[in-house]
Amino acid sequence: MLEPQCHQTRLGISMKSLVLIFLFSLLMYGASGVETDVVESVSVIVGDYFTLHSDVTQIQKDGVIEWRFGGDLIGRINDNLALVNDNEKFRDRVHLDDQTGDLKIRNIRITDFGLYKLEINGGRGISTRKFNVSGVDNLTSDGVKLVPVLERDSVVLPSGLTEIQRDDQITWKFEGTLLGQLKNLTAEIFADVLDGRFVDRLQLNQQTGSLIITNVRPITSGLYKVDITKSGSRYTTHKTFSVTSIDGGNKLSVMEGTSVTLESGVSEIYRDDVIMWRCEHGDSVIAKISYGNFAPSEGTDGRFRGTLELDNKTGSLTIRNIRTKHAGLYHLDITGNRRTIFKRFNISVCPRCWSPWVLLAMCLPVVVGADIVIHIIHHLITIRRQKASRTSDKVV
Template sequence: MKKMFLRLVLLCLWRLAGVFGDYTELKSVFEGDSVTLDCLTELNDDDEIHWRFKNTLIAVINKPADSFTLYDDVLDGRFRDRLKLDKQTGSLTITNFTMKHAGDYRLQTNSLKVEFILNVNFKISANEGDSFTLDSGLTEVKDDDEIRWWFGYTLIAEINKQADSFTVYDDVLDGRFRDRLKLDNQTGSLTITNTTTEHDGEYKLKTNSMSVHFYLTVIVSVFEGDSVNLDSGLTELKDDDVMVWRFGNESTLIAAINKRADRFSVYDDVLDGRFRDRLKLDKQTGSLTITNIRMKHAGDYRLENFIRRLYYIRLSVYARRLPVQQ
C-alpha cells in the first residue's frame, strides 16, 4: 500500500512541476464558486499536514492522533464556515470564494511542500450607457504598490504609488475609452462611464501580489420589432481573423467568419428557426445585426474571436405598449 501511495505522490509531483522539490500550481476561481486544493490521494498513518493562507495557519491534520482541525476564524473570520478537510486525502476545499480569499496557499507535509496561487474571476454586467466600477479589493494603495488594469491585452490604466503616478490610457483601441476612465487614487479601483458594447469583454487587474479577471457583459435593451447591432468592437477584420457568434446557455452557433477563406456564414435555422431571415453579418467589422426582434431572441450572446478576445452581450427585449384608445 505504501509503495502504491508513493507512486501516486510522485505522479502528482511530476504533474505539477516535472521536478522534485518546491513547486507551484496556479488556479482561477469564479466568485461564489468552490475550489479544492489537492495533491495526495491517501493519507499515511504518520502524516502531519499544515495548510496555510499566506503565513497564517488555517488547517492542521495529525493522522497519528486522528485530529482534523480548521482555524476558520483567523484573519477577521474571512474563512468562517468556508473550509472543509477531506479526511482521506487531506485536500482542502474553500467554498463561496471571494476576492479576499485570493492569494497563496501552502500545503506542508512530513516530506512535501506545495504552493497554490488562487486568482479570483468575476462575472459582472452593466446596462448600456451606465457606469460600472472594477473593484481592486484594496482599502488603500500602499507606498510600494504597482497596479495595472488591462482590457484584453491592452494596458488602459496604471498606478505607481512610489512615483505618485496615476495614469489612464484612454486613447488606445481607437479611442473607445476616451474620457470614460477614472482611477480611484485611494483604492486603485477603476470606473468606466457611459458603457457601450465596445467595452464588454475581459478586464484584468494585476498588482504586486495578485491577479484578478473581470468578465463584463453589457446589457442592451430593445423593443419588439426593433433591430439591434451587436458590435464586434473592431473597425476592420484582419486577414487571419476567425470568429463565431453564439447564443444562449447552450452556446448555440448562429454565425461564423473565416476571413482567410472569405467565408461569412449565418446559421439562422437553429433553435426552431427563431433567427430565420433575421441575421446579417458585417463583412468589414464582423458585427452581427438581428432584425425584427422578438421576446425569444432575448438572452446572452457571445463573440469568440480566436485571435484577440471574447465579447459578452446580454439582450433584453421589451414589449411595445399599444396606444390607449380614447
C-alpha cells in the first residue's frame, strides 16, 4: 500500500524538477538576449534631431555594440572605440556615444525613416532592440529653425507637444547652458545664469513644455535647444531654434490731442484667449482681456487715466486725446490654445505747439532727402528776410 504513495512522491518531485528546469531554461533564454518582436515606435519631424538610447550605463571593455538600419551597418563600438560607417546616406549626421552606445542622428530626412536595430554583445550574451522611426515631413526645416524677433518683443519656442504626461522630461538650453526643465509636471527656471540676462524674461508652459521669452534683446539672441524624452520611451527628440533680435516694428506718428488705434490683427476673440497690452513705462499692463473679462488700466503712474478704450470683439486698443507722455513702445501679447501672437507698436506724438515749418522740416527729409530740404529751408529763409526788408523800407 505504501508503494503507490512513493510513486506519487517521486512523480511530484520529477514534475517540480521539470518546472524548475523549464524556468531556468527560460531565464537562460532571456539572458542570452534572443531577439524579441518588441519594436518601439519613434515619431519625429523632418529636420529635427533624435537619440535612440541603448540603456547601457557603461560599456564593458570587451563588449561590442552595433547599430543597423535596414540591414546596413551604421556604427560599431568595440573596446570603447566608436566607429561610424562612412556612407553617403548618414554622412556627417550620425554620432555614436562611446560611453553609452546611444545613437544620435541630426537633421533627419524622410529617407531616414524605417527600422533601426541595436545589438549588444556583452559578457551575459547577446541582446537586441528595435526602433521604428517615422514622422512628419517639413520641407522648410534644415535642422535649425530661424526665429527673427523684433527687439523688445516676445517669442514662443514650441516644444511640438500638445499635452505633457507626468513622466515626460523636457530640458531647455541656451548655447549649452541650462535655462529650464520640466519633470513630474513641475517647471523649473534658471534665469540667473549667464550674468542674469534672462531674469524676468523666461516662462515655461506646463501644459506643452514650450519656452516663452519676453523682452528679446541682442544678448538673448542665439541657439536654443530643447530635449524631449517621453515617459516610458527609450528615445529623445531634439529641436534647435536660432533666435535673432531685429530692430523695427509698427511705427505710428500722431498729432497731440487726436486718437490712435493699435490694431490687434485678429477678427474675433476666442474664449481661452488672454489678450494683454503693455506699455514700456514700467513695462506695465494697461489693458487685459481674460475669459470674457475686459479691464483697461490707468498705468502705474496714472498717465492713461480716462484715455483707453478696448474693443471687446477684436482686442484692439484705442488711445484717445493722446499726449506726448503717451509716446513710446506698446506690446500686445495674445496667448491661447489655438494661437500665440506678439506685436509691437512704436508711437511718436507731435506737440500741437509746433509750427507747420517745424513739422515740414521733420517730414520732408524722409520724402525728398536732407540736401533738398536744406536748400528749401534756405530759400524760404531768404524770401522771409526779403519780405522783412521791404516792410522795413516802407515803414521808413
